[in-house]
Amino acid sequence: MNAAILVSILMTVAAAATPLLLAALGELVVEKSGVLNLGVEGMMLIGAVTAFAVSVTTGSPALGAIASMVTAAAASGIFAALTLGLASNQVATGLALTIFGTGISALAGAPYVGITTTRLGPIFPDALADDPYWRLIFGHSPLVYIALLMTLAVWWFLKHSRSGLILRAVGESDDAAHSIGYPVLKVRALAILFGGAMAGLAGSFYSLVVTPMWAERLTAGRGWIAIALVVFASWRPGRLAAGAYLFGAVITLELQAKAAGLSALAPEFMSSLPYLATIAVLVMISAGRRSIKNAAPACLGKPFRASA
Amino acid sequence: MVLRLEARREPSTLMVFASPAIAVVTTLVVGAALFTLLGYDGIGAVMKIFVEPLFNPYRWQDLLVKxxxxxxxxxGLSIGFRANVWNIGAEGQYVVGGLAGTGVALLTYEMSGYWILPAMILAGILGGMAYAAVPAVLKTRFSVNEILSSLMLNYVALQLLYYLTRGPWKDPEGFNFPQTVLFTDWQTLPKVVPGTLIHLGVPIAGVLALVIWFLVVRTVAGFQMRVFGMAPMAARYGGFQESRTVWTAMLIGGGLAGLAGVLEAAGPFGQMTPGFPTGYGYTAIIVAFLGRLHPFGILMAALVLALTYVGGESAQTAIRLPSAAVGVFQAMMLFFLLAADVLVRYRVVNRTTARSQRVSSEPATRNTERAA
Known part of the structure; x- marks a missing residue:
């Protein structure tokens, strides 16, 4: 296989991995604070449609990406208000957020179906990205680098910053954190908003980078794969990045096989591959091991109310 | 005046019944406002979707069928939700149920006899059960989270549907449309009211509500499931098996979703097409919650959500409301229900008066030690 093809495949892997990584990093922080937000898919769709609409209107895809973080964070605010303010069931509320995001994005996006916008393309000058090997380093959309930098930032935040320790304390033992004076609900609210912004940015990758277009249900269940990745990574940012790139490879395999028109396997089978792979890795990571239960934040999914 | 929430000693019975009603009414008011803001005829949308079908007797049969x-x-889902088993894969189980029934229909295409339709229905139920058995095995053997596994399988079921209708099951004389042949009379669900759309599935749903009610309220198995939902530790301590609860919930949920699938295929569709999944599996989650996970509540909630489908269709043509608007209304209903539900467990009190009656809730010491 010649170098140019190999490089282009690796570029596709990075492009497929980036939105998964962005969304999963957000969800990881949310879950570390003890909250399970199943609304990732919905928030991604809201981010994707916002990014596209703003990019078309202003002509600036960068502005679109920023706007996607704002609206998706606002949507996660609904989730925060219900689960934190009103102690509602997190699973049901997250599902409602996904249904809401699917509906509202289709509604808001209806006028934008069938048009294209400027791609949020490579940031480095072409001269740097001309050579195929250099292209592998300098040829990506800015979001690819942002996702990797955010992985480092989230790792540092959780492991080495004081606020990160408080966030983990809140997720491991909300009552204890509350009794020594940490604002449990405030910490969780901030985590949820961060998760929303990251999911929105992930969504913008689909409508600005992968295909600079909008279509209903554009994210095709990738938000759920992002949630599964957090479990796969045992709530560790480094493993999350590895997992996202592994899935990027699976998705690339799907695209390549379809493009090559491999006749041995039906295209429908290739399309199910990412979902089947998700189940397979969940089995591998969960099977027979207690570690996965120990790795999960102890208060994950449990509502908290200060016992006054 | 500062309002705050105070836990009730016992859940409020009044609010258990009132909160779905509050949710529906709030959805109508906020929905009208939201759609007006978005530039649509908001009040018209609410009238078309939620009010008009109620006053048009011709639409009543549509409501029942949906x-x-x-x-x-x-x-089926309510059984699991009561026991904290989150089967989100009903959409896939519905599709596989429909496909299993279709498989039998294609095999018996040349045959005749009264046994064919029951055989299709049985295949549909078994198909849904088998598909739900996958997350059940993964959960009980490998402790894989059932939310994620059952949801992933929805996407896989869709691809299976596309594969079969585009490939091996495509009607050879169908002008290359990706759909199966039309089912024969032996394979089609009979109408219970001649001259209407109302098919056998409608009374079956009613009877099932009675059966489920009996199962949940009157049997030990139902009791075990409820205990697992309310107090999992106590249930384990009491010697109830968690894996059995997961299996029961998944098989009933999958079986009923499969049944719904095969009845849709043999009823309103009369064949299998790629347009077969209409989101019933997801909407049913809202139905289960709006119906308070109670069989009779679910029947009423199903009629309310059926309104959004029936009214949504007429709003599409009459006031050019996009079909996606229906999803927004449905999600709002669930949001408002979850919000109103807080009043079941908590009461709103005026903080300024309540504060004097209790010791300050502020944490006594502020420990600055690092919580590792």
């Missing part, structure tokens, strides 16, 4: 699968699926 409510039947929603109720069936939600009845």
């Amino acid at each position: 409510a039947a699968p929603l109720a069936m699926i939600a009845l």
Whole structure:
């Protein structure tokens, strides 16, 4: 296989991995604070449609990406208000957020179906990205680098910053954190908003980078794969990045096989591959091991109310 | 005046019944406002979707036909939700149920006899059960989270549907449309009211509600499931097996979703097409919650959500409301229900008066030690 093809495949892997990584990093922080937000898919769709609409209107895809973080964070605010303010069931509320995001994005996006916008393309000058090997380093959309930098930032935040320790304390033992004076609900609210912004940015990758277009249900269940990745990574940012790139490879395999028109396997089978792979890795990571239960934040999914 | 929430000693019975009503009414008011803001005829949308079908007797049969699968699926899901088993894969189980029934229909295409339709229905139920058995095995053997596994399988079921209707099951004389042949009379669900759309599925949904009610309220198995939902530790301590609860919930949920699927295929569709999944599996989650996970509540909630389908269709043509608007209304209903539900467990009190009656809730010491 010649170098140019190999490089282009690796570029596709990075492009497929980036939105998964962005969304999963957000969800990881949310879950570390003890909250399970199943609304990732919905928030991604809201981010994707916002990014596209703003990019078309202003002509600036960068502005679109920023706007996607704002609206998706606002949507996660609904989730925060219900689960934190009103102690509602997190699973049901997250599902409602996904249904809401699917509906509202289709509604808001209806006028934008069938048009294209400027791609949020490579940031480095072409001269740097001309050579195929250099292209592998300098040829990506800015979001690819942002996702990797955010992985480092989230790792540092959780492991080495004081606020990160408080966030983990809140997720491991909300009552204890509350009794020594940490604002449990405030910490969780901030985590949820961060998760929303990251999911929105992930969504913008689909409508600005992968295909600079909008279509209903554009994210095709990738938000759920992002949630599964957090479990796969045992709530560790480094493993999350590895997992996202592994899935990027699976998705690339799907695209390549379809493009090559491999006749041995039906295209429908290739399309199910990412979902089947998700189940397979969940089995591998969960099977027979207690570690996965120990790795999960102890208060994950449990509502908290200060016992006054 | 500062309002705050105070836990009730016992859940409020009044609010258990009132909160779905509050949710529906709030959805109508906020929905009208939201759609007006978005530049649509908001009040017109609410009238078209939620009010007009109620006053148009011709639409009542539509309502029943749409409510039947929603109720069936939600009845199955409610069993799991009570026990904290989150089967989100009803959409896939519905599709596989429809496919299993279609498989039998294609095999018996040249045959005749009264046994064919029951055989299709049985295949549909078994198909849904088998598909739900996958997350059940993964959960009980490998402790894989059932939310994620069952949801992933929805996407896989869709691809299976596309593969079969585009490939091996495509009608050879269908002008290359990706769909199967039309089912024969032996394979089609009979109408219970001649001259209407109301098929056998409608009374089946009603009977199932009675059966599920009996199962949940009157049997030990139902009791075990409820205990697992309310107090999992106590249930384990009491010697109840968690894996059995997962299996029961998944098989009933999958079986009923499969049943709904095969009845839709043999009823309103009369064949299998790529347009077969209409989101019933997801909407049924809302139905289950709006119906308070209670069989009779679910029947009523299914009618309310059926309104959004029936009214949504007429709003599409009459005031050019996009079909996606229906999803927004449905999600709002669930949001408002979850919000109103807080009043079941908590009461709103005026903080300024309540504060004097209790010791300050501020943490006594502020420990700055690092919580590792």
